Amino acid sequence: MQSYAGPEFLKGHGTENDFVVLPDPRGELELTTARVRALCDRRSGLGADGVLRVVPGGLLGEELPADVPADAWFMDYRNADGSVAEMCGNGVRVFARYLLQSGLVSTGTVPVGTRAGLRSVVAGEDGRVTVDMGAATVLGHSSLGIAGYAMSALAVDLGNPHLVCVTTGVAELDLSVRPGYDPELFPAGVNIELVEPLDERQVRMRVYERGIGETRSCGTGTVAATVAALRAAGAENGVRLVHVPGGTVEVEVTPETTTLTGPAELVARGRLDAGWWGNVEEPALVTSGAIQ
């Protein structure tokens, strides 16, 4: 028998980078890899690029980054494959939208704890949500392999790792398979952005996200792409409108920090079926060497 008395969920997105939000005010949810994969499955689950568990920072104990106060809400972010990531620029804006709409915080600047540290989020009256993403760290040049070609790319850290290639013909490039990168530089994987300057104010971007595949937007990726596009134009600071398949965001890079502004929406709220949630199983371990 179905029993829709399982955990509460919400579904939301920022420029079609979509998330299942799981409120967990008492830190009781066991968010296994299998459960994240099941939730994110677009045929047998709710479908999403990632999961945002909403948990009080104080319940994280020693895992709470030093600059995150215990009374802040913490975004426990997971990619669709179940892997943990440090930061999600679209996710943190959807997360703040949830905190505001549910009355867990009052209007104004919303502090959100992430594995990359504290982020401040502000919801504007125009429906757009801005997050202060902190300073971007340029790690240097590397290369990526796409369609049999090696292309120069800039490694940029936004709390999570990015490799950005500034190029032309971005709409035509094949992102159905992960572009190659130097695994020694990125032992934990990397998000890969292809960015094409359109004029002095605008760029087009596509992204292949670590732990997901090609998505319709990536907030941290748009900031990394702006940093790389600015450098390609001989600048270190400035503003760019970043057009992604799922919409448009605005990114500003200053000497001190970076900001990301764009839409963030919640579209549904409900409860998971308790039996379905309880019966999600971990995949069987492969013990023979037959399957790679």
Ligand SMILES: N[C@@H](CCC[C@H](N)C(=O)O)C(=O)O
């Ligand atoms: N879509 C997110 C980034 C999510 C994490 C990323 N896939 C990673 O593994 O680092 C964003 O909006 O920034």
